[in-house]
Amino acid sequence: MKEIKDQIDYLTTLVTTNRVLRFDEVLQQRTKHFTVVLEDLYQKHNQSAIVRSCDIFGIQDVHVIENKYVSYMSNQVAKGAQKWLDFKMYDSINHNTQACIDAVKNSGYQLIVTSPHVDSCFLQDFDVTKKTAFVFGVEKAGVSQQMIEQADGFIKIPMYGFTESLNVSVAAAIILQNVTERIKKSNVAWQLTDFEKMEIKLNWLKKSIKNIDLIMQRYANSK
C-alpha cells in the first residue's frame, strides 16, 4: 500500500491539479458492488454505448465473453470511456462463458440475467443490496443456455407495447441507472475501498502520462 501511495504521489506531480481532482471525484462514485457481463455482443455501437453507461453510472469492472464474435473491446487501444474501466476478457478458444461465470461467482457476485423472456423479477422490485453481476447477451438471441442454467436470478424492465425487447444497450443503461441510484440511497457499503481507489488511481495516472514506461523506469531507479 505504501509503495502504491508513493507512486501515486510521484505521478501526481506530472499531471494537472484539475485532473487529479477529477480522478478523486469520479472515484468517490465508482463501485464494484455491481459489475456487468457482456456475452458475445457483436454490434460495436451497442458495446460502445454500454461502456459509456458503465462509466457514467460508476461501474468499474466489465467482463467481456467472446465466443462466436470478437469484441471490439479487444481490438483497439482503449480510448474514450473505455480507458477508465477495467475489462476482464474471456477470449480463449473454449469455455469462455464458464470461465466468466466461475470468476464472477468466485468474486462473490450473484449472476443476474436480464431477459424479458424468462419469468423474472421486475427491475423496481430487485433487491440491490447483494453484490450483483448483470449479464447482457448477444443481440436478438440473448444470453446462452449455459448462462441461463447457472443464473442466480432474472430481471426484466416492465414493457407496455408491441415490441418484445429493448435494445440491449438501452436495457443495460436503464438497469444500471436504476440500481446505482437506489444503492446510493441505501446503507450498503457500495463504494470502493481505499486500496481499490488507490489501485485505480495509479492506473489512471499512468494512462494520463506520455512515455509512462520510461518515467516508471526512472522512478524505480531512483529508489
Add this chain to the structure above:
Amino acid sequence: MKEIKDQIDYLTTLVTTNRVLRFDEVLQQRTKHFTVVLEDLYQKHNQSAIVRSCDIFGIQDVHVIENKYVSYMSNQVAKGAQKWLDFKMYDSINHNTQACIDAVKNSGYQLIVTSPHVDSCFLQDFDVTKKTAFVFGVEKAGVSQQMIEQADGFIKIPMYGFTESLNVSVAAAIILQNVTERIKKSNVAWQLTDFEKMEIKLNWLKKSIKNIDLIMQRYANSK
C-alpha cells in the same frame, strides 16, 4: 364517433380475437401526455432504438424534424415498433424546426430539451404532471440553437464518470422509462381519451389487414 365505432366493429371480425385483445391492452398503456421530438438524428440504430423505447413505454406520438439529414422513418414502409406509433414529419425545405416547435406548443406541450450541457433540472426532480414534449438532438452536436432558445426547460440525467454524454437513444430510454413510471403513480389523467383510443385502434386494425383498401371500399358500398 359512431362511424369510427362501426368501422372498428366491422374490421374486428377480420382479425383474431387475440390481436384485438392485445390492441386493447396496449391502448390502456398509451399516452399523449408525453411526446418525443427528434431533431435531425441520422444514425439509424439510434432512431430505431428510440422508436422501440417509445412503443415499449407507451409514447404514441413522435415528431421527426429533418434538416440536414433524411430520417430513416421517412424512407421505408413502417414495420416493427414503428408501425404502431404516429409520426409527424417536419421535412419541407425550410424552417422545419420552427414548424415543429409551433405545432408542439400549439398542442399544449411544454418543450423540454434534454441536455447535459445546459444548467438543467435533474430527471428525478422533473415535474411530470405537465404535458411535455422531450426533445432529443442530433448525435454529438445536440439540439439546435433555435430549439434551445425556445425551450421551456432543460433536463439532464445525473452522470458520475468521465464521459460527458450518454448515447442519445440511451438518454431517451432512461427519461421515458422514468417519467412514464412516475406518471402512472400520479393522479394525472395520462391515458388516452376514448376517442383517441378508437382512432388509433381503427388505424391499427387497418394496418393488420391485407388488401385493406378493397375491404374499406366494400364496407363503404354496403352502407
